[in-house]
Amino acid sequence: MSAKLNLAIYWAGSCGGCDVSILDINERILDVAQNCDIKFWPIAMDFKLSDVEKYADNSIDVCLFNGCVRNSEQEHIAKLLRKKSKILVAFGSCAYLGGIPGMANFNKKQEILDRVYVEAQSVENSEKIFPQPHTKVAEGELEIPVFHDYVKSLKQIVDVDYFIPGCPPTTEIINTALNAIFSGKLPPKGTVIAGKKNLCEECPKEKTDEKKVKKFVRPYQVIFDEKKCLLEQGIICIGPATIGGCGARCISANIPCRGCFGPALDVSDIGAKMLSAVASVIDSNDPVEIEKIISEIPDMAGMFYRFTLPVSLLRRSK
Amino acid sequence: MSENFEPRIVAFLCRWCSYTGADLAGTSRIKYPANVVPIKVMCSGRVDPTFVLKAFADGADGVLICGCHPGDCHYDIGNYNMQKRAPLISKLLKEMGIEEKRFRLEWVSASEGDRFAEVVKEITEEVRNLGPLNWKEIKEAVK
Amino acid sequence: MKKITIDPITRLEGHGKIDIFVNDADEVENVYLEIPELRGFEKFCEGRPVEELPRIVPKICGVCPGVHHMASTKAVDMVFGVKPTETAKKLRQIFYQAHNIHSHIAHFYALAAPDFIVGVDADKSSRNILGVIAKVGVETGKKVIESRAKAQKIQAMLAGHQTHVVMGLPGGVSKKMTKEEREEAKRYAAELLEFAKFTNKIFEDVILKNKAYVDLILSDTYETNLYSMGLVDENNKMNMYDGKVRVVDTEGKEVYKFKEIEYLDYIAEHVEPWTYLKFPYLKKIGWKGFTDGKGTSLTLVAPLGRLNAADGLTTPLAQAEYERMYKTLGKKPVTKMLAQHWARVIELLYFAENLVELLNDDSILSDDIRNIPQEVKGEGIGIVEAQRGTLIHHYITDEKAMVKKANIIVATAFNYGAMTLTLKNAAKKLAKKEGKIDDKILNMIEMAFRAFDPCFGCATHSLPGTMPLIVKIKNKKGEVIDIIRRD
Ligand code: SF4
Ligand code: SF4
Numbered sequence A: 001m002s003a004k005l006n007l008a009i010y011w012a013g014s015c016g017g018c019d020v021s022i023l024d025i026n027e028r029i030l031d032v033a034q035n036c037d038i039k040f041w042p043i044a045m046d047f048k049l050s051d052v053e054k055y056a057d058n059s060i061d062v063c064l065f066n067g068c069v070r071n072s073e074q075e076h077i078a079k080l081l082r083k084k085s086k087i088l089v090a091f092g093s094c095a096y097l098g099g100i101p102g103m104a105n106f107n108k109k110q111e112i113l114d115r116v117y118v119e120a121q122s123v124e125n126s127e128k129i130f131p132q133p134h135t136k137v138a139e140g141e142l143e144i145p146v147f148h149d150y151v152k153s154l155k156q157i158v159d160v161d162y163f164i165p166g167c168p169p170t171t172e173i174i175n176t177a178l179n180a181i182f183s184g185k186l187p188p189k190g191t192v193i194a195g196k197k198n199l200c201e202e203c204p205k206e207k208t209d210e211k212k213v214k215k216f217v218r219p220y221q222v223i224f225d226e227k228k229c230l231l232e233q234g235i236i237c238i239g240p241a242t243i244g245g246c247g248a249r250c251i252s253a254n255i256p257c258r259g260c261f262g263p264a265l266d267v268s269d270i271g272a273k274m275l276s277a278v279a280s281v282i283d284s285n286d287p288v289e290i291e292k293i294i295s296e297i298p299d300m301a302g303m304f305y306r307f308t309l310p311v312s313l314l315r316r317s318k
Numbered sequence B: 001m002s003e004n005f006e007p008r009i010v011a012f013l014c015r016w017c018s019y020t021g022a023d024l025a026g027t028s029r030i031k032y033p034a035n036v037v038p039i040k041v042m043c044s045g046r047v048d049p050t051f052v053l054k055a056f057a058d059g060a061d062g063v064l065i066c067g068c069h070p071g072d073c074h075y076d077i078g079n080y081n082m083q084k085r086a087p088l089i090s091k092l093l094k095e096m097g098i099e100e101k102r103f104r105l106e107w108v109s110a111s112e113g114d115r116f117a118e119v120v121k122e123i124t125e126e127v128r129n130l131g132p133l134n135w136k137e138i139k140e141a142v143k
Numbered sequence C: 001m002k003k004i005t006i007d008p009i010t011r012l013e014g015h016g017k018i019d020i021f022v023n024d025a026d027e028v029e030n031v032y033l034e035i036p037e038l039r040g041f042e043k044f045c046e047g048r049p050v051e052e053l054p055r056i057v058p059k060i061c062g063v064c065p066g067v068h069h070m071a072s073t074k075a076v077d078m079v080f081g082v083k084p085t086e087t088a089k090k091l092r093q094i095f096y097q098a099h100n101i102h103s104h105i106a107h108f109y110a111l112a113a114p115d116f117i118v119g120v121d122a123d124k125s126s127r128n129i130l131g132v133i134a135k136v137g138v139e140t141g142k143k144v145i146e147s148r149a150k151a152q153k154i155q156a157m158l159a160g161h162q163t164h165v166v167m168g169l170p171g172g173v174s175k176k177m178t179k180e181e182r183e184e185a186k187r188y189a190a191e192l193l194e195f196a197k198f199t200n201k202i203f204e205d206v207i208l209k210n211k212a213y214v215d216l217i218l219s220d221t222y223e224t225n226l227y228s229m230g231l232v233d234e235n236n237k238m239n240m241y242d243g244k245v246r247v248v249d250t251e252g253k254e255v256y257k258f259k260e261i262e263y264l265d266y267i268a269e270h271v272e273p274w275t276y277l278k279f280p281y282l283k284k285i286g287w288k289g290f291t292d293g294k295g296t297s298l299t300l301v302a303p304l305g306r307l308n309a310a311d312g313l314t315t316p317l318a319q320a321e322y323e324r325m326y327k328t329l330g331k332k333p334v335t336k337m338l339a340q341h342w343a344r345v346i347e348l349l350y351f352a353e354n355l356v357e358l359l360n361d362d363s364i365l366s367d368d369i370r371n372i373p374q375e376v377k378g379e380g381i382g383i384v385e386a387q388r389g390t391l392i393h394h395y396i397t398d399e400k401a402m403v404k405k406a407n408i409i410v411a412t413a414f415n416y417g418a419m420t421l422t423l424k425n426a427a428k429k430l431a432k433k434e435g436k437i438d439d440k441i442l443n444m445i446e447m448a449f450r451a452f453d454p455c456f457g458c459a460t461h462s463l464p465g466t467m468p469l470i471v472k473i474k475n476k477k478g479e480v481i482d483i484i485r486r487d
């Protein structure tokens, strides 16, 4: 048997769901254990950061990095793991695209702080104490990381070799990636490991390509037709701009897509693509009526850039 | 606002009507501000919203799209398609903090050189009043 | 003064760092549990359509996403003044118990068991789930993995995803349960019940029958005495999905029982400059700092807090185990924090029994899964018991049901004070006993901490940046003697 691969898994600004998705490959995890020496995996193993610092450069064969980068610690560890790893993979939507935490780029840092530490209804903080990078306490000094102004994806910090989308990635995609890694048959650098076409192509709903929407509705307002394309029923669905590969999992549960897999191959900005897709189903040529129809779509920015704000053309709001 | 701020306005002009209209304005020496960077497109319907976002992201202070009048599009429905996209673009821009007045869709025929000049004057003044957008710098924070 | 840092605290769900200060006499002066990260959900939920929140907030935590989904869905129900149909409510509960089962299995076997089954003395490369499997045998290991997968499958069946679920809509759920799905789920549930019994047996054989471990649980090293809190039904039986919040004092006497809409009368949060996580406490008592016993205003939540706060469980096997635990440990409330693990396996049994009951109800197959909202009330609060304790989501919207304000108090935060105290007590006592601080003690300190099953993924749902410096200087009693500001 060939030598075991050295594997590291790390979470930065992450919910932990990506780590759980690795546990979710179930029996296959034993495979991983057989083929790999795990060198760092905070959710499951007792190694500390100081252990990683001692590893030789490039001694980790593959590092799966999940979570966005928002603070000095995450940035430091991203750079450290880049140095120690031959292959660095942005694992999951947060690392790849900024993800849901990337929506924080709709707000300024101070607005967030004020809301969380002063204004929140349950907070009692008349002294306006905020967390500080350095705090002197009776026994000495305490340090916590410095928080940056905005959320970034991993690629906006260091060079990344591969991207695995999904919030979290599906078992199938993780297995595809593991097969590639274990067999040594790696795709070209920069590959996004997902489907080739957009989500609509793998979505089981019936599409007619007719323009027929006179009114947009929010998912809670109607009982919709389970057989038909949601967008054609006036429910905003991000499928047209999203790369396939998830098996249309939300849509199968009668819930529209929000684009966690990121942009389709020919799409550079999900929001821009969705503007065209939404426009194409509107059934009207009268400017006044068009205005009225689109006024029913709430929060396009939050819907279109749910997972991709930090890597979108505009990156953040003003 | 800074007195000497000269807005940069990117204008997408359909080659069949609006571009010719702009040309006419030029040849008939109708005065209009030199702030516009014209980009010739086959049809207003070919302007992907991506172009508009990219123009702003790369430093434009305003974006103008001009196409043939409804009914006159060389490709029949190109301008109708744009007519649906434009208010959606405005709405998204507004949600991202970009003022509505910075983006505009207008119909300009091949013979409306004066109208083209008028439209350019208006948007230039409106954007001048709003001041520079500086999205390049705004973007810098999340490079 | 020497500072020892454990960073990152491994085998827990999220980020955290423990700083231990040791004085020149080698005694532990103080222990700080710092939470280094925040993400800002409260802020960026503003401006979103409120019905989108149940699919945004689960990303607070991928280990227990379902709890946020449920609390959020319930809050959104209230925003629209609509109740789920009977069938929808049952489907939500089925999903929820499956979620609880998966989470408790993951915690017990992957995060806690390494300490007990592999042992605190073992090398760190084997103190993990793989080490557990090596010890209990591959067959048992497979069973653990399969059981967790079955619970996950029930979740995915009802909720689209096994992790970041999408089933909840105001007034109901998005998807019916089919006959075939129900049969499959019933099969899994029966097997999960067997597995829950098996887990209780492992707990008994490996831990309760091992005197060293029982002594460890009963020793005063891991003792903290606080208020206990949890949701209960109208008979004061523990409930995960619904009910009133009940708080009992250090003697086990009920002091408060409140509805979700009253939470702000009872709960407040305190901010410290050295951590990004806030400290919830009982508002009527006021912030009393990090003290336990009579003068405290801190709460204990999660399995042990829940069992302490309730008068029992509604299912027979779990109820019997519950009675046995209190009998064995001799007192209610139980204040030995390592007993959290015991409480957790008892809960696992309850979840599985309840899941079987829910799936036996024929009405779950009905088509009546949604009530369409007819109005926007503009405010909603949802409280559930997350696996890690009481969880509160509170939204205020405009007349179009767009979010204006969101407040979220996560379960782990309710235990933050309890964890800090337990760590401090354990560190002081362990260091005194052993005379020095080494790797083993450090792991035993971490163990104190893992007993809580803290989920800092959850806890760090806010996201700030750097700020002008404000430093509170405290004396030995913990009183603030000076505040230095540099703003
Ligand atoms: S991509 Fe999704 S599952 Fe993964 S860390 Fe981010 S929020 Fe969690
Ligand atoms: S728009 Fe949505 S529902 Fe319609 S085909 Fe595409 S993915 Fe499916």
Ligand code: SF4
Pocket (backbone or CB within 6 Å): A167, A199, A242, A246, A247, A248, A249, A250, A251, A256, A257, A258, A259, A260, A261, A262
């Ligand atoms: S349907 Fe869309 S949001 Fe849902 S998992 Fe697939 S890509 Fe992600």
Ligand code: FES
Pocket (backbone or CB within 6 Å): B014, B015, B016, B017, B018, B042, B043, B044, B045, B066, B067, B068, B072, B073, B074, B075, B076, B078, B079
């Ligand atoms: S050709 Fe001028 S708008 Fe289509």
